[in-house]
Amino acid sequence: MTLTLRPVTRAEHLSFVASLPSVSHMQLPSWGDVKPDWSAESLGWFEEDGRLVGVGLVLLRPLPKVRRYLAYLPEGPVIDWHAPDLERWLAPLLTYLKSRGAFSVKMGPPVVARRWSPEAVKAAIVDPDAHRLGDAEPTSEDPRAHELADRLRRMGWRQAEPGAEEGFAAGQPRYVCQVPFAGRSFDDIHGGLNQQWRRNIKKAEKAGVKVVRGGHEDLPAFYELYTETAERDRFVPRPLPYFRRMWTALTAEDPDRMRLYLAHHDGEVLAAATMLTVGGHVWYSYGASTARRREVQPSNAMQWRMMTDAHELGAHVYDFRGITDTLEESDHLLGLLRFKVGAGGEAVEYVGEWDFPLNRLLHKALETYLRRR
Structure with a gap:
């Protein structure tokens, strides 16, 4: 039984996604509108009887000076990753993307490999043998x-080196922190906070911190804090138009x-x-804060409001997104790991991103270019 792959409409794509508990926000048609430097296309897998059984948002980025593309399916595609006949899903994908001029394909199977409970992470941080x-x-x-992972290697896929999506580089975090909500009451989730979190939430409330929902007109206020955070935490900030475009594209698809x-x-x-929501999955997407008046604990108050709202929405997971996998005290990101785990978050490892070089020469040239950057 073969599967047929062809482009699908946004409506077909969204209808299929709506039939599932959740998918990554990066596998929605609207995510293509957020990325103007990439051309986006919705693809669908069809059984012989015409049933749509899988979808994928592919982003195509042109290689400078030649009409060849890097094809990227962030945190996707949305297929049956544990199917015994995985080849019949991925072979037509490679064939189609090669016909579109792709020289390399990058994808991120949304498959969890390992989890560490908050207690396990805390124990690992203080273990001198755990780096x-x-x-x-x-x-x-x-x-x-x-x-x-073994099957992908046998099929010729290569596990990608971790990276960040800047310029031609593309990559999503392999390690994330998630607070499980499924089957848990609000009191259960509050009980999962560590003592410092509970103390800080009370401090914020006593100090009079008020957390409110904003709109498109409040993005400049967010952005001012975001650029301050970028300088403090040593990362390159995205421009304000990116967030305006993100708001417009995502809320046009779904107001919430x-x-x-x-x-x-x-x-x-x-x-x-x-905060982003798709089905039962809620993500803390981008955060920002000032170094002023940190004693009133605004970040804890804000996160707790977001977690509260996510629970009211019926979320099955609150996703803090990326974390470092290093446990070294010298790593400035360790504090962020402690913050997220303190909210009751589990450390979660995905199988990572995978590359398939359709043109080995151009793929090698891209790898060399990225290393030199």
């Missing part, structure tokens, strides 16, 4: 993820797809964050 999360015993492990939260104190915005 990375992988050195610590996981709380749970899915053998199917290892089987998937993207939310903006702002923490106010004495007439000043001290922290702000964006």
Whole structure:
């Protein structure tokens, strides 16, 4: 039984996504509108009887000076990753993308390999023999993820080096922090906060911190804090038009797809964050804060409001997104890991991103270019 792959409409794409518990926001048609430097296309897998059984958003980025493309399916495609006949899903994808001029394909199977409970992460941080999360015993492990990795290697896929999506580089975090909500009451989730979190939430409330939802007109206030955060935490900020475009594209697809939260104190915005929702999955997307008045704990208050709203929406997971996998005290990102785990978050490892070079010469040239950058 063969599968047929062809472009699908936005309506077909969204209808299929709506039939599932959730998919990544990066596999929605609207995400292509957020990325103007890439051309986007919705693809669908069809059974012989015409049933749509999988979808994928592919982003195509032209290689400078030649009409060849890097094809990227961030946190996708949305297919049956544990199907015994995985080749019949991926072979038509490679054939189609090669016909579109792709010289290399990058994808990110949304398959979890290992999880570490908050207690396991805390123990690993203080263990002198644990330098990375992988050195610590996981709380749970899915053998199917290892089987998937082996199958992809046999099919010619290569596990990609971690990176960040800047310019021609593309990449999503392999390690994330997620607070499980499914089957848990609000009191259960509050009980999962560590003592510092509960203390800080009370401090913020006593100090008079107010967390409100904002709109498109509040993006400049968010952005001012975001650029301050970028300088403090040593990362390159995205431009304000990116967030305006993100808001317009995602809320046009679903009015509640993207939310903006702002923490106010004495007439000043001290922290702000964006939140994304697809089905039962809620993501803390971008966060920002000022170094001023940190003693009133605006970030804890804001996150707790977002988690509260996510629970009211019926979310099955609150996703803090990327974390470092290093446990070294010298890593400036370790504090962020502690912050997220303190909210009751599990450390989660995905199988990572995978590359398939359709043109080995051009793929090698791209790898060399990225290393030199």
